[in-house]
Amino acid sequence: MFEKVLIANRGEIALRIHRACREMGIKTVAVHSTADANAMHVRLADEAVCIGPAPAKDSYLNKAAIISAAMITGADAIHPGYGFLSENADFAEMVELHGMTFIGPKPEMIRLMGDKVTAKRAAIESGLPVVPGSDGDVKTVDEALMWGEKIGYPVIVKAAAGGGGKGMKVAHNASEMADAFTLAKNEARSSFASDVVYIEKYLQKPRHIEIQIIADNYGNVVYLGERDCSLQRNHQKVLEECPSPALNPEQRRKIGEIASKAMAHIGYTNVGTIEFLYEDGQFYFLEMNTRVQVEHPITEMVTGVDIVRDQIRVSSGGLLGYKQEDIRMNGYAIECRINAEDPRTFIPCPGQIGAWHVPGGLDVRVDSGMYAGYKVPPNYDSMVAKLIVHGRTRNGVLMRLRRALEEFVIEGIKTTIPLHQKIITDPEFIDGQYNIHWLENFIEQHKDEIVEE
């Protein structure tokens, strides 16, 4: 087992990793930018190293500074968290070249899955159902038009290197294709330094359902059920639940087994999430995330598996220690992502937190790096807390969530708590009747009713 792990991240996920390490008797090294000198992950870690100025490209994305910090402090592994360098195969390789362990899958897996075109090909070869689309990258408008005719409109042009919902444009008919193609290509070039795009059928009312996978280095692959992440704004997840209200146990078992088999086929190790769109009873592979995800706690609450701890264990060469038949889905869990944003306009509201009081009680978990008096810097993601609530029934979870959101006090900055309060009392949401477009329509219709108390 590792003796010391460097956590190459910030915020709640840095804390989450620190907590797992602490419980495993592993020492932690925090890294931070100058803007984060007072952050909670820095305060809690055994050691902390400043790796650069506020902009992420000079600090949390600064590979050389992070490797140096790990060497100086004698860390034997680096945990990248999510975002930043977590899906950077070159970084994973650098870590290994310097004699340390990258806590994640092998660099070649990150590379394979990081390019959505090669990922889709690997998905097809390993038996995963995919969205019909171009076989590979699409180079010209004429080629794009050809695919549009072949697949049938509407279609979506997507960046092969895409992430965070960027580089995606829908063409509803041939006349929109030239614009969609050019816009997606330009956005891809400026966001990902690669303008490779591909085309697939645009599904009109799918749900986003993803399967959590964990695998050790000895061929043991287990799926930990699914998460329904259909509630999105600008292709970004807002609220997630486990299990999905749309699946029954038989459907869950089927897709879980298909996903596990596919991972065994490609030789995937470590944690990973296979994202699918789900429409009319059919699953379609979307992409794979080769890292721990923001919404992993809902799976932990339902299965009782400590995903981060087990990730660290399998990374150090340990056995998974359980089999598929040992995994039980126990009740329901919902996560609300609470962002420092205006709940109506979604304009980020960084600034100093005044009062800070988190809800508690049975089955209530808050993952956050915030505290009273902390100044939320404007340089990073606006998420300030994840509220995760578990219960025996979905209705029970909704009641508990309502109570927990009421208890949550964050003063000094605006947050999206009022949005979550509005969502969870909506009859359609309560019925579980939603798809990936539901939330944006809901916000449009109920904007004026989203009020701060």
Ligand code: ADP
């Ligand atoms: P990213 O890596 O940027 O998150 P994804 O490929 O995971 O991109 O897609 C993000 C979201 O975009 C999906 O959850 C879904 O809402 C929407 N989306 C992507 N592809 C399609 C598609 N073929 N049809 C309909 N919606 C799509």
